[in-house]
Amino acid sequence: MKLAPLTYVRPRSLADAIACLAEHDGEAKLLSGGQSLMPLLALRLAAARVLVDLAGVPGLDRIEATPAHLQIGARVRWHDIETNRLLKTAHPLLVAAVAHVAHYQIRNRGTVGGSLAHADSAAELPAVAVACDGVVVVEGPRGERRIPANAFFHGPLTTDLASDEVITALHLPPWPAGRRFVFEEFARRRGDFALAGVIAHYDAVSDRFRNARVAGFGIADKPVRLTEIETALEGQPLAPEAVERACRAAEHTVAGFDDLQADARYRKALFVTLLRRGLERTLLEKSP
């Protein structure tokens, strides 16, 4: 459980960090909170000759939350999101999701950018980004790129990020007041990665489902948007029948997968149960 020998550098600017990545051409890795990278290095599942710590790069730890604009800096920690007053109303789904991320001590160091770059298929933040049309903002030698979340995640621990690019922020579209959401996940132990998880949100307009969005995590090789379930909900009256339609659609569209933790059938059953439970709970909410 020891890291292989490496060199640690702490650049003072984003430009220096990018230059450092480019100079070491695939042999360098960015260090943000280190809560996913350090275990990988300790278990020798990942290797890096050079660790480029972003702690000295200014400006990456900002949360910008106005009614029209929501941007979370890459160095923002889970703890910062949990304790930010603006976010409780600016993006309640994000706040609810972060409460499920790992444990207290991890939440004190783990960061938004680190989670996006690590891209665990069962992680909460990548799924929120996919479910909410998030845009990952990255900076590299060729300038800035703004990558929609659904194109950013390629597969397990694999993203669109080039080896010389740095994630600087996650942009989320504004969250309308009164929007209802579901965040449900099942893990065997508190703080573990979920075996299956559901994110859904919709606007209750004239007692009907509008702008329905459904995404799943822990059920495929990356977080996935589930448009068939959205279609089953869209325009339906806010009633248990719509929830059943959604669950039937989920039975068709969610495949799940097998690994050492759980088999595909179990993951699928969990997903449907969580979807039903979460949507039924939202039906009890009063319209504003």
Place this chain on the structure above:
Amino acid sequence: MTRPAISFVVNGAPVELEVDDRTTLGEALRDKLHLTGTHLACEHGVCGACTVIVNGMAVRSCLTLAVQAEGAEIVTVEGLASERGLSPLQAAFRRHHAVQCGFCTPGILTTMHALLTHEPDADEARIRDVLSGNLCRCTGYNSIVEAVLDARESYRQAKQ
């Protein structure tokens, strides 16, 4: 990799030491500073035994490099008691027999000390939620929760 010595403050005392870049904070505390109260067990961020307090925040010292702690203020389990004796949290652990084999205890003490310092009114649900980041293989969680609940009053008074 040789580098200029790093410096930080541990339990109120400034220290300077030379470490390889790959050395974790937990290793540096134990092997270089001989503060062996911090226990390294899983060394990949699962068990919580190595928890120390860095700039007021409970963190896993196995997931932090020593070089990242440059300039930080660190409190280990050795920093909790004073010349006058056990800290109120430690005393509560003794009263409630919240220790069995004791291996996980330093990490739980540092975690709960950080929690109650920030949230002296933490309720049982919050304490149990935070405690989920520390594994006790003897599974003596109930007495630990009782001890932490009991210690809250002294943190409330300290905050006033």
